[in-house]
Amino acid sequence: MNNAIEPIAAEVLSIFPVADGIYELELAAPKAAEQAKPGQFAMLRPGAGGKPYLGRPMGIYDRDLKRGSISILFEVHGAGTRAMAELHEGDKLELLAPLGNGFTPAADLRRALVIGGGIGVAPLYPLLCQLKSQGVETEIMLGAQCGERMLALERLVRLGIPTRLYTDDGTMGKRGYLTEDLPEVLRYGRFEQVFCCGPMPMMRAVANICAEYRTPCQVSLEERMGCGFGICVCCVVDCQDAEGNISKKRVCYDGPVFDSQEVVWHA
Amino acid sequence: MPNLAVEFAGIKAKNPVFTASGTCGFGRELNEIFPIEKLGGMMLKGTTLQPRLGNPTPRVAEAPSGVINCVGLQNPGLQNVLTEQLPWVLQHDLAILQNIAGSEPAEYAEMAAALDKVPGLAGLEVNISCPNVKAGGMAHGSDPKLAAAVVSAVRESTKLPVVVKLTPNVTDVGEIARAVEAAGADAVSLVNTFLAMVIDVKRRRPLLGNVMGGLSGPAIRPIAVRMVWQVAQSVKIPVIGMGGIETGEDALQFIMAGASAVAVAAATMVNPLAPLRIIEEMDAWLEKEGVADINELIGAALP
Numbered sequence: 001m002n003n004a005i006e007p008i009a010a011e012v013l014s015i016f017p018v019a020d021g022i023y024e025l026e027l028a029a030p031k032a033a034e035q036a037k038p039g040q041f042a043m044l045r046p047g048a049g050g051k052p053y054l055g056r057p058m059g060i061y062d063r064d065l066k067r068g069s070i071s072i073l074f075e076v077h078g079a080g081t082r083a084m085a086e087l088h089e090g091d092k093l094e095l096l097a098p099l100g101n102g103f104t105p106a107a108d109l110r111r112a113l114v115i116g117g118g119i120g121v122a123p124l125y126p127l128l129c130q131l132k133s134q135g136v137e138t139e140i141m142l143g144a145q146c147g148e149r150m151l152a153l154e155r156l157v158r159l160g161i162p163t164r165l166y167t168d169d170g171t172m173g174k175r176g177y178l179t180e181d182l183p184e185v186l187r188y189g190r191f192e193q194v195f196c197c198g199p200m201p202m203m204r205a206v207a208n209i210c211a212e213y214r215t216p217c218q219v220s221l222e223e224r225m226g227c228g229f230g231i232c233v234c235c236v237v238d239c240q241d242a243e244g245n246i247s248k249k250r251v252c253y254d255g256p257v258f259d260s261q262e263v264v265w266h267a
Numbered sequence: 268m269p270n271l272a273v274e275f276a277g278i279k280a281k282n283p284v285f286t287a288s289g290t291c292g293f294g295r296e297l298n299e300i301f302p303i304e305k306l307g308g309m310m311l312k313g314t315t316l317q318p319r320l321g322n323p324t325p326r327v328a329e330a331p332s333g334v335i336n337c338v339g340l341q342n343p344g345l346q347n348v349l350t351e352q353l354p355w356v357l358q359h360d361l362a363i364l365q366n367i368a369g370s371e372p373a374e375y376a377e378m379a380a381a382l383d384k385v386p387g388l389a390g391l392e393v394n395i396s397c398p399n400v401k402a403g404g405m406a407h408g409s410d411p412k413l414a415a416a417v418v419s420a421v422r423e424s425t426k427l428p429v430v431v432k433l434t435p436n437v438t439d440v441g442e443i444a445r446a447v448e449a450a451g452a453d454a455v456s457l458v459n460t461f462l463a464m465v466i467d468v469k470r471r472r473p474l475l476g477n478v479m480g481g482l483s484g485p486a487i488r489p490i491a492v493r494m495v496w497q498v499a500q501s502v503k504i505p506v507i508g509m510g511g512i513e514t515g516e517d518a519l520q521f522i523m524a525g526a527s528a529v530a531v532a533a534a535t536m537v538n539p540l541a542p543l544r545i546i547e548e549m550d551a552w553l554e555k556e557g558v559a560d561i562n563e564l565i566g567a568a569l570p
């Protein structure tokens with residue numbers, strides 16, 4: 001599957017804040033840029049001297065084949081992402097990419113709905129580019145805490161895909177959760193497939209609504225990772241098959257994108 | 268070119284570097300990154316008689332220079348290992364040890380008997396040291412009598428080389444090593460992980476799904492070197508050393524402390540090519556120091 005993933009010391013080509021505590025980071029990684037498929041991710045080890053010790057999983061947000069680079073959109077949480085925010089142009093960090101299985105739009109897909117929450121828009125942008133080049137009629141629903149944290153807007157505007165915006169505080173688009181409008185959108189939208197990435201509670205709600213409206217939905221899940229390439233079995237999520245047999249699948253290797261029906265959604 | 272090949276307990280390996288149990292699965296994922304034949308060998312994921320789903324998440328936490336895990340022996344069970352995993356990995360030219368765990372001696376014996384018939388398997392690694400399972404695991408490994416009971420049961424069920432994996436969570440690791448040697452072990456491997464925990468201050472709760480986990484990585488290396496050094500002087504059977512190995516020189520520390528081979532877990536997690544780099548660095552070190560054969564260095568630092 002991931003035939004040529006190879007750990008490299010990737011150089012930081014650029015890093016800049018796009019909102020309070022949120023950064024865009026561009027890394028020189030020509031091979032990864034060439035191979036990356038929408039929805040795949042990277043493991044990043046930002047610190048010098050093995051601090052932090054473990055890699056941090058980050059969705060691949062964009063790539064530039066001419067510059068031989070991939071970009072990451074990340075939010076500062078703890079020590080790992082803080083170390084990432086302190087990187088400068090020219091610094092190097094250990095990178096393992098591209099990892100995991102991305103989104104899989106069917107070859108004959110005609111209408112798709114792409115739903116993003118917060119930083120979850122990052123791995124959706126490459127998918128939107130692919131859907132556009134495949135000629136899939138696509139609509140977007142995007143949610144964020146506030147207007148300032150509505151990410152990737154410039155890129156989305158350039159794609160020219162119809163977009164509905166929602167914020168918790170009403171500072172951009174409609175006030176409230178996008179899941180309040182989702183039943184209506186699914187009822188009248190004739191969508192054949194939904195793609196979703198965002199906070200777990202949002203993905204759970206989206207998965208439930210999609211099940212109710214019998215619309216297939218692919219979700220990109222998050223779990224704490226050790227390795228990122230399938231060997232440690234740390235990043236598991238409960239899954240079930242058609243007969244209801246429970247298994248624990250690895251988000252990094254069997255995912256991160258899963259069919260929402262396959263996932264056991266715990267409250 | 269210096270000789271890196273080693274032989275211990277009847278197990279031949281083209282070099283002394285193994286991937287440790289739990290961070291190489293059954294070989295397939297690593298083989299997508301590099302040909303696993305470059306390794307001296309692999310200790311495959313700890314396997315139980317029945318499939319196990321393992322512990323709830325989160326199963327992994329960051330530690331200073333290391334990692335804490337509480338996977339809890341998630342594995343597909345012995346039948347699957349016999350029919351799906353071993354036939355694939357045994358096509359490759361490297362020493363394969365199957366790591367086994369059970370809740371009582373009879374379970375270990377049943378697994379050992381079934382694995383005895385697998386052609387090409389280099390040996391068993393008997394895990395009496397997992398800190399992440401309630402029944403068995405570390406409980407067997409911290410009491411010399413229980414440890415000996417497990418090892419005798421395995422010994423009677425197989426002709427395969429039996430390597431017994433020891434826990435560091437004991438007062439006198441030499442005492443346990445002597446007990447398993449007397450019970451018929453062909454070699455011992457150490458260390459497994461150190462019982463540890465992390466509190467998620469924001470949630471005011473333990474961070475890991477199983478509350479406690481096992482600490483490994485560079486953080487534990489000096490303690491592991493000390494324990495290998497002690498065990499090497501307590502028993503006559505060969506020792507396999509592990510605990511925080513990241514470089515060729517780290518590996519040489521264990522070898523000079525008395526280990527005939529080494530294994531790498533945490534470093535493989537953070538960089539899948541780490542085991543290969545360790546082999547290259549050892550080779551370069553021997554070349555530079557004019558040592559013709561790695562075997563000359565085994566126990567070189569012992570009194």
Ligand SMILES: Cc1cc2nc3c(=O)[nH]c(=O)nc-3n(C[C@H](O)[C@H](O)[C@H](O)COP(=O)(O)OP(=O)(O)OC[C@H]3O[C@@H](n4cnc5c(N)ncnc54)[C@H](O)[C@@H]3O)c2cc1C
Pocket residue numbers: 041054055056057058059060072073074075076077078079080081082119122123221222223224225251256327328329
């Ligand atoms: C497949 C995948 C893609 C991701 N993509 C992005 C992205 O594009 N942008 C972004 O900002 N964030 C993304 N995340 C979440 C991101 O990995 C975490 O926010 C980050 O690891 C937190 O690290 P920290 O050191 O700052 O926080 P700490 O809490 O100090 O992290 C400690 C440990 O927890 C792990 N961890 C903590 N939170 C998470 C989490 N939510 N998911 C996985 N591991 C976690 C870290 O890897 C580390 O091992 C993604 C997660 C996954 C699984």
Ligand SMILES: Cc1cc2nc3c(=O)[nH]c(=O)nc-3n(C[C@H](O)[C@H](O)[C@H](O)COP(=O)(O)O)c2cc1C
Pocket residue numbers: 226232234287288289290312313314334336338340366394397432458459460482483484485487509510511512530531532533534
């Ligand atoms: C994620 C993970 C899973 C592990 N699973 C097993 C296991 O199934 N059986 C076992 O005997 N040891 C297991 N171990 C312990 C390692 O094999 C090794 O003994 C220990 O991690 C020390 O080596 P290190 O410092 O190189 O990680 C595991 C370790 C880690 C990090």
Ligand code: FES
Pocket residue numbers: 224225226227228229230231232233234235236250251252253
């Ligand atoms: S993080 Fe190691 S298996 Fe997924």
